[in-house]
Every structure is written in C-alpha cells, then in structure tokens.
Amino acid sequence: MNRQASAEMSQKLFRAKLLTPEGTGRPAPGSGFWRLYDDGALVIDTNGRIVSVGDYADLAREHSEAEKIDLSDKFIVPGFIDAHVHLPQYPAIGLYGRELLDWLNAYIFPAEKEFTPKVADSLSPIFFDRLLAYGVTTAAIYTSVRADSTWKVFEWAERKGIRAIIGKVMMDRNVPDYLREDTRTSIAESDQLCKAWHGQDDDRLLYAFTPRFAPSCSQELLDKVGALARERGAYVQTHLSENSGEIKWVKQLFPESRNYTDVYARAGLLGPKTLLAHAIHIDQDEQRALLAAEACLVHCPTSNLFLKSGLMHLAELLQMRHRVGLGSDVAGGPTLSPFSLMQAAIYVHNARCLPLANSGFDVTPGLVLYLATLGGARALGLGRTTGSLEPGKDADFVVLDLSSFDQSLANRGEGEVDKLLSRLVFLSDDRNVEQTYVRGRLCYERQQRNSAKR
Ligand SMILES: [Zn+2]
The missing domain is CATH 2.30.40.10 (Urease, subunit C, domain 1)
Structure with a gap:
C-alpha cells in the first residue's frame, strides 16, 4: 500500500x-x-x-x-461559540433577579463562594457536557476567585475535549469579604494558571486574565493585569457598561476617567485579545476607542433581557465593523442554548427598531448564525482555527x-x-x-x- x-x-x-x-x-x-x-x-x-x-x-x-x-x-x-459564560454560576441558572447589582449579591456571590475544588470537580463535567449537548464547541469562561478550583476546570476542559478560554476571576475591592482577594495574590495566582495552561493541547486551551468588572477592581490590579496579559500574550475578559447603576458607580470610583471604557483604556487593558461583555450603554467616544483597539464585544441578549440591563446597539456596532460575538452569560442569562441566544439577538434588534423595522441594516437569521460561528471565532481571534x-x-x-x-x-x-x-x-x-x-x-x-x- x-x-x-x-x-x-x-x-x-x-x-x-x-x-x-x-x-x-x-x-x-x-x-x-x-x-x-x-x-x-x-x-x-x-x-x-x-x-x-x-x-x-x-x-x-x-x-x-x-x-x-x-x-x-x-x-x-x-x-457554536459562547463568548461569555460563568461556570460557577451554573447552579444559580434560571433564578430571576430584579437587576444586576441586587442579583449579584442575592445569588451569584454566594454561588461563587461555594465553588470549592470539590464542587468544581463535580460541576465542571456536567457544565461541559451541557455546552457540548447544545453544540457549543468553544467557550470563553469565567470561574471564581479560587485558583485551585480554576485548575480543576482546566483539567475537565482538557478531558472533555472542548475548546476553551478560561480565567480565574480577580476582585480586590467592593465585594463580600469571603470573595475579596489580596491584589498581589490575585495577580500571582492568575499568572501561575496562565503559565500552566495558556496554549495547552496545541492552543485548544487558552488563558484569560479576568478582572470581574471595574467596580470590583482597584486601579493597581487593573494596571498590572494590562501589563501582564500583554507580556504573556494571553486574553483579558471583563464586563463593560451593562447596567445604569453600575455605570454610575464606576463614575464615582474612577472620577479621572472620561467614561467606563476609558477606565480600561487607561489601565492598558484594551486590545484585540480583550473580550468585553455587554457594552450596552457605550457612547460614540467609547465606540471609537473600542474600534481603534480592535476589542471584542460580546453581545449577551438573553442576559440583557433577563436582568433588564438594556438593548445593545448590535446593528450599529456591526456596521461600524466592530468585532462581535454572542455570549450566554449564564447565570445572568437563563440558558446555555445558542439557539435561544440567536433568537434573542434578533428580538433585541427588532425591539430597538419598533414600531417599524426600517433601519436598513437588519439582524437576520443568517447574520446571528454567523455571529454564533465564524463571526464569534473571528471576534475571539480564532477565525483561522474554527467557526x-x-x-x-x-x-x-x-x-x-x-x-x-x-x-x-x-x-x-x-x-x-x-x-x-x-x-x-x-x-x-x-x-x-x-x-x-x-x-x-x-x-x-x-x-x-x-x-x-x-
Ligand atoms: Zn457575565
């Protein structure tokens, strides 16, 4: 032969x-x-x-x-590609909350407190099996502040065969004592995980430095993450401009910044490997800064509707040539289903067009399926590998x-x-x-x- x-x-x-x-x-x-x-x-x-x-x-x-x-x-x-999801929040899936900040305190911080290595070991295979059962082959995942539990998540992702960008959540202020980290420890543990896992299995597993969102991070933490992520060639994932209460809070905490996006820009966090979930209430100045940085915006329509956060300007952002993926944001969103995500992306766009869908640029089934596959892959910088x-x-x-x-x-x-x-x-x-x-x-x-x- x-x-x-x-x-x-x-x-x-x-x-x-x-x-x-x-x-x-x-x-x-x-x-x-x-x-x-x-x-x-x-x-x-x-x-x-x-x-x-x-x-x-x-x-x-x-x-x-x-x-x-x-x-x-x-x-x-x-x-399918889920560009934003929280694994430790899976036990809280489908629990309705009044709005983001209340919901975090009522359900999410307690769920993340429970995310011990033992829980990570039992929950991760269930979570990955569910993603795969929905046809999701790539996911960008937040864990909790615990490095030992994050290690377990990586091990299960390796075993289950899914493609994943994973990061340990970083928080050093404005969160319950049981989740608050020392800044140096947060950086050191994240860096160890990055060195161990970023690029494993021929780049199937990748690391994302994961400062939760600006309110839970000190300036020092954000600055160090920016420098370290660049040095390691790793991702950064965080939340941006999701909810009006959150935006007011950011203004108080970072008075020297022009807007929410500027907080991340000043810390050197914006770049092509930066995944920013939500980006609902960003103004034109922020849109331009994000576009110039080639940052990836993650539209989470089921979450935005579930938590009454707002309606993202998807059509406008796509017309401006922003890189956009879709994210379930479980448990902010009530389902891991990419089908529900795609439907919701259309409904959010249609709701913004009411009473008449006459914007000229329509969000169609072909377009949302693109965002859930090749568009999402390109937004994550994986367009040559998958999608x-x-x-x-x-x-x-x-x-x-x-x-x-x-x-x-x-x-x-x-x-x-x-x-x-x-x-x-x-x-x-x-x-x-x-x-x-x-x-x-x-x-x-x-x-x-x-x-x-x-
Ligand atoms: Zn989220």
Missing part, C-alpha cells in the same frame, strides 16, 4: 448536508454568506483537521480509501437532525438557504443536536445524554 492510500484510510469522510459560512468577507445580512452542500462531504484527518469540503460525488472519488460515515439525512454546521467548515481548520462541528422541519416544510426552490437559516435559528434547540465534534473528536452524542438522564 502506498503512503497516500494509507493516509487516506485513516481519514474520515462524513456524508451530510453541509451548511457553512464561506469566504473571507464581512458579515452580510441575509444568506449570501452561507453555502449549502445538499449532498456534501466533509473529510477530516487523524489530527482532527479538515482536509476537504465539497460535493459528495467529487470527494468520494478523491478520497476513496477514507472511512465513510453516512449522515446523509442530517446537517453538519460549524460548532466554519474549511480545509485547514480544526474539525469543530455539530450534526443536526432538522428532519422535523426540513422534510415536512417546503425549503426547496428559491430562497432555499434563507428559509433553512430562519428555521434553524427559530425552530431548533438542543433536541436537534445529534453529535458534537471538537477537533475531529466526538465529544457528545445524543443517546449518551438520554441514558445518563441528565
């Missing part, structure tokens, strides 16, 4: 309907960005990288020795059974892809997710969840 035949034998060819964003362009409203291969093939190698994407008839000939996996009645789409079905990328994908509406409803003919995208976004949930693969590894299969009765 020659070497090429041997290499092909170790390849896998998935026959399915493939739906993927294509090309290097910017997000466009409508489906122009999406390509459907009705009888498609996805070929991956033993390293979990995508070798070929195309029509089955062509690729079956080209890769005749590859192991064939017939999913021809299913869809394969790129894995679409393209040769050379890691094989991060989801197998969806859409037979409930793909066969019974007319999708064929003119506008076929538009109809499909719309129904995928508005009619799907985790029951449609059959399998989830990260870097070619099967990380979730639907039957397993049923048998485990979670």
